Amino acid sequence: MRLAPFHCRLWKCGAPKVTDTQYAVSLDRISRVFGSVRAVDDVSLDIAVGQFFALLGPSGSGKTTCLRLIAGFEQPDTGHIRIFGDPVEGVPPYRRSVNTVFQDYALFPHMNVGDNVAYGLMVRGVARPEREAKAVQALAMVKLEGYGARKPSQLSGGQRQRVALARALVNKPKVLLLDEPLGALDLKLREQMQVELKALQQQVGITFIFVTHDQGEALSMADRVAIFNAGKIVQVGTPEDVYERPQSRFVADFVGSSNILTPDFAARAGGKPAWTSLRPEQILVLPAGSPPDGHASGEGIVQSVSYQGAVTRLTLDVEGMRIALNSPYKVRYQQGDRVRFHWPRAAMYPMPSDEL
């Protein structure tokens, strides 16, 4: 792999500008096998330059292994990886212009925050005054001015996360990898960091690839999402694509736990005779009368009522299917109540694959 010119790996130069290649990262039919487990199974994926890209999937679906393959901690058993057009077979992590924000941040406990951030510059031989100045700038970028002298153990989880970000970004990587970056933070901080990460990505213009099992995080931050299941990518698209047009029962269920209608039920409701996704928020309770034009209706028995603050989620049993919908907050239902509901026929999305 060609390294970027030396001056481009330093701070001031801005994001590496690459015009002759289309993709920041290309995976071409890569597989990685651990013992009898195909952790990554024949995965192909192209990630465009400057994108905020999410690898979304349940644990053990191969998304983290994919990230480690890009970082160079693992080598694929078969297939090819290119970073900005350059094949990286056998290129060790320290020769890839890719940096990682680790799940538990992996800050060096024996160095203060400033030295942690300057580490990448230090091992590349940048002189002390210069690297210290850049570390200060990077800390300012993540809003941690004046924290340079502290030890990582003196920081909160959110602050460590920011240090890890600064430590990676100070090297001006071509691609930044983030492994469950917000996984260890509490809800409030997580929502705040989602906004900040997105803003930061737009500010620095670097391609971000992040791994998450949290579909809300993926949908809110990413430009594009690849959904993993059992070592394979089952769908790639924008957040709208994967949420509104799931290509399989797995995606419909995993991304926002959609209702999945059987082909038979969908056909009777006026849709195609295929496994069909219907989002809970599209369904309305029908206390009396007939549904409006263009709407289909159904009836089920309340299985559970779950108060979630803004909405109350009802789970109904409808001919053996589990149908979730949001109840208007003033109406109280109890387990065993019979409930009628309706939804716009156009909201039904027939899925090409019934793969679970």
Next chain:
Amino acid sequence: MTVQAENRTPITALGRLSDFFHAHSRVLLGLLLSPPLLWLGVVYVGSLLALLAYSFFALDDFSGQIASQPTLATYGQLFERSNIDIILRTALMATAVTLTDAAIAFPIAYYAARYARGNQRAAFYIAVILPLWSSYLVRVYAWKLILAKEGIITWEAPHLGLGWLLDDILALPVIGGPSLSISYIGTFLVFCYMWLPYMILPTQAALERVPRNLVEAAGDLGATPAQAFRTVILPLALPGIVAGSIFTFSLTLGDYIIPQIVGNSIYFLGLAVYSQQGTAGNIPLAAALTVVPILIMSVYLTIARRLGAFDAL
């Protein structure tokens, strides 16, 4: 409250005791700690202080009795040429043994901490700890036999075509001698062997605690394996190496058996203390000599601390 009490099984006396300790955890802590603290405080530190107190007395040259007048005369004796020689010789030996053990122990500990799994790991622990199960004296005498003029090394060296090497080594000034078992080299080898497990185990424990992802993070940030080793693994393992070196250093400073059995019968600190308080009957000088390793260790630990050896603790 009454309903609760009725539903519960009756509380036994033992249960009441548990409840009491649960509510007063400091009482339990006190009960658990007082025997070992008394042991340490009275028996160990107390007798050490009593011995050290003797160092401020002096032996009356005429009567051979200990004069119980506080004096620094005994400490003055430490600065006599022969005693200075003993102190320097011992400190040099301890330093050489510590450095050698650290150099031998590190690769072994590194392998055990980072690569050995399952059976290999069990084999490692047995190999390191097994020698400690056998008698110390047996091992010293075994080494004397190995190193002696009639021993396997002298016997086997010519067969391997290395007779010249052995002769050259023994011909070295100061550290050489008539045979390995009667030379500084022999003493040094046995010291190194004896204290090696005490260096391996803490080093291995420290290396084991270095999170693997820190090494990955270093590589990710552009550090070559050598740089990652120097800037991440070694600093984080240093407290373990220093802990090991405290063992190897202080054990060498205090040992009086190895230099008696293997070596050219020259005094080391431990041996000097042994003979002063025994045959010579000069308890004050023995006590003053005991202060020396304590001072040396204090200085050593202070320097280690200054150098940041304990920063990663």
